[in-house]
Amino acid sequence: MKCRLIPALALPFLLTACGGGDSAIDGAREIPNRFGNTVNALDDFNPGSTGDSGNTAGLKANEVRITMEVPAFYAPDAEQTRRNLRIVIPDQVQVYRSNQGGQNLGTVPYSTSTGEDGHWIVAFPDGQPIGPDVVIEARYSGGGQTIAMKALAADSDRDVKVNPFSHYLVQNGLGGYSSTEFQAVMDCVNDRGGALCLNKYVWSSLADQVHDFEIDIAGNLTLDAAVSTLAGRADFAGYIEQMADYALLGPNASGTIRASSADYNSVFLGLELGPTFRDARFPGAGQWGARTAQEEDLGGAFLYPALTLTSFEAFNINVTSLATDIPYDRSTLVHGFTNPDGHQFSRETGWTRNSHSSSPGAATLTPPSEDGSDPARLLAGRALYQSITDEPGSANNGWTRNPYFMDAFTSAPGNENQSPDRVLGSYFTAGKAIALADADGKLKRQETLEEQYLSVLELHLLRSEAFDMAGITESDYNLVYLTAQFGGSNPLTFETGYGELGGADGALTTNNAAIYRDNTGAAGAGASLAVTDTWNIANRPAQLSSGPKDIGRLALCRSCAESEPPLGLGAATPDGSLLAFNLDDAGLGDGLVIAGKTTSLAAPVTGDYRVQGTMIALDTNQNQLYQVAGGTLTLSETGADLTAASYRVSHTITENAVGTPENELLDLGFTVTPGGNGTIQLAGGELVLNGFYTKSGDQIFLVAQDNTGPELRTGLLIATLIPESPAAQ
Template sequence: MRFTFGILLCSTLLLTAGCGSGEDALEGASTQPNDFAGSKNPVDDFSSGSTGDSTNAGGLETNEVRITMEVPDGVSSTGEPTRRNLRIVQPDRVSVYYTNTALQTLGEPPISTRTDSEGFTIIEFTEGLPLGPDVIIEAVYGNTRMRALAADADRDVKVNPFSEYLVRNTLSNYTPGEFQAILDCVADANGELCLNKYVWSTLADQVHDFEIDIPSGADLQDALALLAARGDFARYVSAMADYAVLDESSSGKISASSADYNSVFLGIELDQTFLEPSLVDSGQWGVRTAQEEVLEDANGTGYVYPALTLTSFDAFNIRVTSLANDIPYDREALIHQDGNNFFVRGSEDWERNTHSSSPGAATLLEDTRLLAGRALFQSITGRGSSKIIGWTRNPYYLNAFTSLPVDETTGPDRVISGYFSAGKAIELEAEGDQLRRLGTLEDQYLSVLEINLLRKEGFDSSSLNGRNYNILYLATRFSDGASPMAIETGLGQWQIDSGTVNQSQTFTTVQRGNAGGVATDNTGTRTDDWTLSSRTSRLSTKDEDIGRLNLDITTASGDFEQPDIGIGASTPDGTLMAFNLDDSPMGDGLLIAAEQTVASAPSTGQFRLQGVALGLAPDTNRLRHFDNALLTIDSSTTATFSPISLTSSHSVSNETVTTPELHEDPDIALTYTQTGDGRVRFSAGNLELEGFHTGSQDQFFLRFRTTEASEEQVGLVIATRLP
């Protein structure tokens, strides 16, 4: 649960204050004694502002770790129950050894061992805590043997099926040369700090933040098979293992010392709900959109705006880019019960929530990709009520696009990403000053699109006047009427004149009727004018225009009012805007506007494709998240789509929702057409990707549309250039 990268960043700050050798300070941060006593079981201690894994690191001396062995209950029914349906047991024996890609035992590092007052094995690494993947801790209980990497950011090293999966499915996939390069990075063999050595402590820690329950009665092999079948977990481990191969030359930094961004956030979820007794096991669609949050106390009123912060450090040859985000959001849901009964749960039914993480280091690759393993905080709603709910979110691998900065003092003007994070809603019970986990209320599978646009104090929305834009949107509407579920996606053009948006749109609506049938209408048009205005933000020191915008139907909303269509933001130069649609005529969703360009579309290059598609069939709902798929531009008229997706499906009649499955489908040859002013279309049979590219030729924003048998799929994807 502890973030080594966060400690690293604090250490870097201390270095700039002149605390001596950079390497000594960095190594010293990980060897601070822990003064908190007593063990903690996460079943008994749910807290916001932390990840799901708790720590039992009290009473440890410098360079010591505690071993906590957790086994499936098919291995032991007598151990102490803990989260993920595992049980804490004391191992029969524990060993520590060096290893290689063949997972051989290569001798023991310098250690000493002891047993604490509660029976846990304590290991001291007398020459310092390991950072690389070549040191293994092995624990045996009966006939069950499991291993964990010693390089865990949490000094309470969990040895369980998750750690065993990590050991089995990473080290053996490296060539000896790759493994040696990783060890060279850990040892800073090239005489320069290699930040990617900290990937291993992050990865070894974050696998324990995944909320994946091991079935009752399972043994170790059953548990490992389950984890291998969980596409999101397996994909995360694989991506992080690839990330670890990058060397110190990849650890770039943003040009500015700090850059703040306005965040536009869309989360589409497909869940299984157990919250309401009469609707147990039903499937559920959900949509999350970023909101401003107002905080009031005796000292006054404060505003929290959806935001990302990138911070760069460059001291003693240490190059670090850190990121942290905080996105308040509202949620709406539509429950789809067997028999085609539908129940809307609007934003008024859910307390405003937050999607946030702590500061953590990332790799800036060739100034265009921001790479990191990210762990999201838990949150709690309903405190003091009869229904306290804890919300968990699984880690994800961030592969974000960053634009080239305009100069050495300015950060990238955009950070764009798509990612997948499953999670749970868990009923909590107050027990003294702690919150104890009870039953699961929802299993959640969430696809996210996040567009972060650089803030600029003194932004003047009149700079958008006289400019033309291509626009694209995806929105959902839930209702109790004849069409409970509608998905609308549109394309069009804007001309902005003195704050008036003159537009021409065409849109497609895929909807499910209240009898369960699915229909598609491709004939929608929209030509009515809208109103665009600046939305002043209330900062700690003053009110300021920082690039936030209102989008209304007619009259411009006030700075602290809810606009008719949504709240958004612009880059400082006005070339890209994005809006969260909120109770708009189209529904709740995301709208993107990019300035039209006379530049031709790219004729070569590879683009990372991320995004979401929603599928409706007579007895099925499907969520399809494109997880770092690939779009290759082969020529000015042809392209290749290499689909990689995480898919969850809801069977209405069976009342089941599948866990995320990884699909790596065959390449699809596409016809590639340019239609002018930056607009493009990719097509192959029923598949169509239509939208536009930016003038910089490194971003595509596309509507996804296809029909597979009786299933209609529609969505929004973003493709950004790879180095």
Template sequence: MPKVRLPVLPPLFCAVMLAACGGSDAVSEAGSRPNSFPEGTNALEDFDTGSTGDSNNASGLASNELRVTVEVPRSVAPDGELTRRNLRIVEPDRLEVYQTDSSLRQLASVDITIRKEDSGRHIISFNDGLPVGPNIVIEASVGNTILRSLAADEDRDVKINPFSEYLVNNGLGSYTSSEFDQVMECVDSESESLCLNKYVWATVNDQVHDFEISIPDNYSVPMAVSMLANRPDFANYVARMTDYALIDSSSAGAITASAIDFNSVLLGIELGQSFREPSLNNPGQWGVRIAQEEVLQDVNGVAYVYPGLTLTNFDVFNVRVTSLASDVPYIRETLMQTNGNGFYKRGSDTWALNGHTTAPGAATLQDDLRLVTGRALYQSITGRDSSEVIGWTRNPFYLDAYVGGGDTPTEVLAGYFSAGKAIELIETGGELKRQDTLEDHYLSVFEVNLARSQDFALSTLDGKTYNVISFSMLLTGNNAAIPMSIASDVGSWSLADAGSPETALAVTESLTFQGLERVGSDGTIATTTGARLASGRALSLRPSQLSTGAQNTGRLDLSVGNGNTGTIIGASSPDGTLLAFNLNDVLDGNGPDDLGDGLIVAAEQSTSPAPDTGSYRLQGFAFGLETDSNRLMHFQDATLTLDSPISATLQLNGLEIQHTVSSQSVGKPASMADQLSLAYTDNGSGRIALTNGNLELTGFVTADQQTMFLRLVDNSAAEKVLGLVMATRLP
């Protein structure tokens, strides 16, 4: 097909007829046309650890060009080339490129050139430079089916499919005219008054294609878009990203340091469905993930990967930009539950060390309190040299993190949600190709990042008293009387010189716990309470092995106590006011204090009264257990408002996943929302409680009054609820 240069004529729109088809016959013709796309461009064909779920096919493009691929549901093109998410790649009958606004009308033409590659894809050259904002749309016609995409795209590999159509219709189309004008003022800003949020659009248009949500065979495009609207994890991501674009320049900032490295402590709680063992008939599955150091060794030597986050500051047209990237190796345990109350644990003998790694990207420091951005997680592969090679996919999420320390952060705290899949891979011709889905899982992450120090010393912690909270999950399975138990402790620690303050500090603890147990014989739920007084615990430095040698960066070892086994590894903030640890297989040799895997957070006690005003973002998770169901609740976009010294209001928002045991069914994420009036009590030394009837939130506020860590308990109904949340200061 010859190149076509489209004139810039305001009453006209850029349109290129690629094939003349009409009526219902065009639909079947589009699906029956053969495709010969080059190798490596279909994400179904080559699973790669160095990328997110969406393939990147930008090779060979000039700086003002992008590549377009059209993907439709099977009902539109039954014979199209199968790709991810059960979509089919087809050649469009027509492509149009035009300028629009929030009304989604065609407003003006765009100066472009379109050419068709031998592969069947199309290259669009933007003669005035690549679009940045949401005002340029590419529209594809396949028979009577119309789909649209924004032209701004981070990797210039534009997919036009139901996901991009949702973003155009429900994202761009959600703006009022004044909001759209505000967005375009940002997009049109020049270097001397650069508005960095203009780059949101390229990010979100790329990341919507990283979501692993399969479109049913019989769905039309409108049905697929409606289905996505009813996936609150996807819809909320799009809504928050479009809100992100409206953050004004006066509220947007960046860190001042050139780079800040953080030690990360991460707890991931998951509920999903396993298809990996057919004899169990697709049972529901709980899972727990904790951060873990990784040792890499080859002929060149040994290297260590420590769970961490890095914030980097760089200049764009003399404006500071914050970029973030994280790499958290993790270990995992799971427990499957069948409808006959069979419980099957799978641990390190099944699940290899894996990676929770975010792709580098820009973020906005909002009002020196919140770090906000859209985050994509890299795919990973385990068992590469074994008989079972598994590919792991992870959906993007909107990061709304609290940043302590202002523009030179000392802590970054966040809770977020990411659905994912485990996929069987088979190697063919040097490529790993997707086969069957082995599991669907829905993950709630509780993440504490504490800035690394140059030469951290235990003297920073000596003599301090801390408020402490923990959450742990013990999976036993395999005919155990109690195959699953969870517990949350609240109390205090005192640290003192044990005779060698440079090498160890004695830890005296006083904790009370609330717990839930699932009984193996009949699946019923039992509640547990009590005191926990581990003896013989000590805190010591855990040096990091860096290229320059061993260095004390703030990483810590907490001994498990007399008679216990396992490890407790964590970190301190530079000033010692906040500590966090991961529990790994912590077991009591005498039995009653088995903890398993989990997380501990400790904050230095305060002598000041608890805050009586302010709004806080509430994030975290809760388990809901009853005989015939498991429920995972993830809290996001929830707000805790302190109304007075004795009252507060909780606007509860989030997602929930429901597993029905008897039918062995696991639902998709669903929205949850409620508003509660709470009684608020200051118990002194930073300890606080918020209650509404049988709902209890018990924990503490940090000395700077910016963060609360709270245990959530409600045992009043048949479903017993236990969880862990953080509430972090809002602007």
């Protein structure tokens, strides 16, 4: 059962259950040789839910169940569960108030009992805590080893997992606060100042979401070593840090979108790199992948890639909720290495259509404006649903996806009755493909088939009621694009381009460049080329249950003849000022095109921009995928400086090994050259960025190129003005 949008009066449930990405639970089950009716996610993989399991059967509203999961080092013969942990019954449970330093500040009112399944039940007479100041500590002794771990009592699904993930949140997540910051968090939890502070509910969501991360804990690790492993996972540690910062937003941080509900057409590109274990010739070899949004035929009507934003006001509180549902197709290229054959490439395009869908949940639209008329950022911790597909030679593949932090740009609404016409963002997430076996009507997890590290670009463009193509055919556009091409004499190619497109005649002029790996494994870079082509844009009526409707969906095509498959599908804002397409073409590859109307504005707005996006790097013995996250581009009249944290995934080719995400800092200076009509170049030595800015001057789209070597780089970046920036005031 999916979590669905519900009425505003159910505010607490919306913020905790939906926002927390709760797992779907069918109820208690009798499992032989298990702890009674304990729900173990290892035994029952559910699509349409997140990776965590839970069981609230028999619990009263003020009770939580304690499920202790320890590294195998402490209980090698105990029941196995997800992430290579073992379920045990703790010897001792205590609940106390704590601070950012983990100190025991004294007990809170609670009582304990034992459930029918043998698990500890903790009851809170004053209701389940919602803040980070109440900790549950569980202790277990087995095999001569004793382990004590902590978890927040606020966990929204009320099946409180006490394990290395929850312990990391308490020890490292809260430990990153100063005493002043922790007090600010508690002021929010306690609604000091008189206004209800919505971000108090971050903790119930976060305490649950840490268990959606698919990160295995090696069986020989102690607790300290397990926590160190999690600290070394840049994506996990980064998510905790971002959510902890999010919780510092005060009660007046959130505004609402203009309309009560707004639907957006979504254009989505996911580039992935990770180890695959499907090919016995080189288990663990690196696998590149590209995911592009698609239309899904439901038989008479279509499911279109979409984002829904819902805003409402209840008790003078502004609440924004969002959900996404994006069907996608996938193509992959395995890059293995054997002796004596050397580099081996294997392309696969026959993957079953899949779904990248998020649990509906609360978000913060910040900074608020008095009338909702200004650009803003949409912030949220997002949980993604699992899915199941049947693949050739490997039926019942379970796909898991880790949570991610959303920091997206929303434009200023066009009029008082309109929502923002675009939501633009990029983020990093990871996941797995897992073999599933049918066991008594349930799908039990088997071996891991793949691990995926995914850099995502998402553009959500407001749907129209009756889209008018005149907004496009009467305009000229600047554009940028990024594609991945798998197969051929250069089995791995990433191509970028920037240039101009005529809306009336489809005349395309671009400067293209590529980095590639040839069939000997050598990395190379092609010279920049001026290319002309014809890319026409055609309206693509949506086939809805109510009948065909022009909602702003588009096709990109050369002749647009009915017999010709399109180069890609996409969408436009209602006025046609911004277009985006997913490329899906045998010649061009799988990718993303972004186009904006040309402008007479001499230069973009000076100020600080949030920079996000995808970078790819190739050198002699490594493939690398970067997610630029949380970067700041400071644009002045004399130049630009970029400082950015990024997640880096590295594939060491000759070892058939892909590392886990690591942090890498970027610190670059650029000279800035506006080129007329809204085009711009940022040159920073080896790395050059080319692209365009919008007529509002607060959004810049750039392709990156560095063909100087020895590391060859390319990518696509989105820079959007930070509303708090002085220039944005």
